[in-house]
Amino acid sequence: MPRSHPSPGRVVILGAGPCGLACADELRRLGHREWLLLEAASTPGGLASSVVDPAGFTWDLGGHVVFSHFGEFDKLLSGLFAPEELLHHDRSSFIRFRDQWVPxxxxxxxxxxxxxxxxxxxxxxxxxxxxxxxxxxxxxxxxxxxxxxxxxxxxxxxxxxxxxxxxxxxxxxxxxxxxxxxxxxxxxxxxxxxxxGTARPRRWGPNATFAFPARGGTGEIWRRLAARLGPRLRTGTRAAAVDDTAKSVVLSGGERIPYDHLVVTAPLDQLTDMVRTAPAGLLAAARRLRHTTVAMVGLGYQAPTVDRSSWLYFPQPDTPFYRATNFSKYAPANVPRADTSAFSAWMTETSMTPGTHTDLPALIRACDQSLRRHGLVPDWAPLASAHVEMVPYAYPVPTLGRDEALAELMPWMEARQIYPRGRFGTWRYEIGNMDHAVKMGLDVARRLVLGADELLLAAPQTATSPGSSS
Structure with missing residues (x-):
């Protein structure tokens, strides 16, 4: 098929989270062969990764559920999973208010x-x-x-x-x-x-129903997608600098990787620090961006899974976490031997400003005590596992100065064929879900190969139709 757009040449992608993986997969699907995906961690998945602790409990890095605004994301999932490999749930979510649960x-x-x-x-x-x-x-x-x-x-x-x-x-x-x-x-x-009493409130939000992998946690999605990319995905490969004059990525070991176009899903403030010609004003704009750090404390119990809720919100200050997820309800395989008659698992998330000193043993105790105090775990239940994952970059905060900073940063990067994408590349929480990240990866690949518009970034994101917190 003749090209209607010049070849993008060498495309290097930094970060094998949902956005980077989707970008690489779409380049592959479009027949473009000159691409390379570099991931600093030893495994793909980024913020959507999952881990298995020594006791056999599976944990995500935060509260993820699979729902979609885009048919392309649905198509991706159906290509990776057989129907029986995804479990489907109706959302059951409550807020703790005083001593009761409010839907x-x-x-x-x-x-x-x-x-x-x-x-x-x-x-x-x-x-x-x-x-x-x-x-x-x-x-x-x-x-x-x-x-x-x-x-x-x-x-x-x-x-x-x-x-x-x-x-x-x-x-x-x-x-x-x-x-x-x-x-x-x-x-x-x-x-x-x-x-x-004449009507019940409607079920609201795009995650009113959601799916979850039967095994492997959310990270199973991205492990499967990564598996079809082959050797052009390099894990354990950290970028140290971007020489935008020579158009090369400098790795931590000194190796240089040349590029014609660079797609970056790393945090935008870190990217700005990496680009060698970034002027002082641009560095100052990047420093105005704010984000949270989250401690994911996963608590596994030797007690059956009996609570029927999906996830719960906690506004009160005497509970350290803002959200608790009933993780063994999402998938029995999240507990040892998939035995929910013997085990339960709660995934808690505690937010803090970056650089906050955290007494992890004290935080584990506080989370455990809070789950028991609110009646989610019986007092007699032995704690079978306590696993902590610190997520340094968890959520980009939509501060008052964010949009002005992005208006300086994004055009400067794109003028140099550098494309920040994904949750922290664009620094826009409002398009920060997994399906958004995949859509951004697909769109930028199509832009580079076909000259197509990036539909998600072009779409207005305004306050005219308020929606849910994630």
Whole structure:
């Protein structure tokens, strides 16, 4: 078939997470042969990797479920897994409020709150809904958006403490530009109907149903995709610098890898430090980007899996983690011998600012005690395993200055045939799921080989259609 676009020549991809793997696989599918995928870790998968601890429990690096906005992601999965190799679940998610569980999303289930809380939240919510007349102007901070959307009672009880906890950043320092499909909207008529008992709240969000690999955790997806890439995927290969003048990647051992186009899924601030000609102003812009570090504490118990929830949210400050995932419910094979009659597994996530000193034994004790205190694990259950994974770059924080920094960084990189992509390459949490990462990898490969538009990056991501937190 004749080309309608010049050959991209040598394409080097840094990072074998979902974005980098999808990019390499699409280059392969399109018949382009001059590509190389370099991964610093010993195994592929990036943030979507999974590990097996010495006791035989499987853990992800954080809370991942398989759902999709894109048919291309669905097609990828169907090509990697037989139907019986994926387990399918209806989401069962709750928020811990005082001493009870409130169904997710919190704002649609105010009728489940204690009477005094329910009355005040409903009154403030109704007032906020009456006062909304137009879209919030550009530059609105997240705290202002929350107050205007839900009212102060809901913000004080849930949105303020939970978002401060998950982001390790006050909402006043965050932008509201990221909330599309991340923060659940509110329908006052539905809330009132639930109070009167005439209707139940609708199930909301793209992850209302989700899939999960029957074996191997989320990382099994990316192990299978990596297996079909062959020797052009090199693991254990760390890039130390990018010589954009000579157009080569300098590896930590001194080897130089030439490129014509460089796709980078490493964090954008790290990439900027690596590029040798990056000017001082660009380095300053990169330093304005903020992210969280997350401690994933996986706790395996010698007790049967009996809780039916999928994952749970914890806004209260006396619980260290913001989310707990019922990991043995996702797949029995996540526990030893796939025996959920004998074992259960809870995956907890605790957010912190980068560089925070963490007393890991103390954190493990606190997480274990919190699971027991909230009734998720019986007091008598022996702790069979405690496994910790520190994720230095967990979530890019959508701060007030983020978009201005990206407006400096992204065009400068692209002018030098460097394409930052993926969750931390683009630094946009709102397109930071696995399916988004795959779509970005596919799109940039098609751009380089076919001259096609990158559809996801071109699509507007605004606050006009709020959605769920991940």
């Amino acid at each position: 997710y999303p919190f704002q649609q289930h105010l009728h489940c709150l204690p009477a005094d809380d329910a009355e005040e939240c409903l009154r403030h919510l109704a007032l906020a809904c009456r006062q909304q007349r137009e879209a919030h102007p550009a530059g609105t901070d997240f705290a202002t958006w929350l107050q205007a959307t839900y009212g102060s009672a809901l913000v004080n009880r849930f949105f303020g403490p939970y978002n401060t906890k998950v982001w390790s950043t006050s909402p006043e320092r965050m932008s509201a530009s990221w909330v599309a499909e991340r923060v659940a909207p509110v329908d006052l008529d539905e809330v009132l109907a639930a109070f009167s």
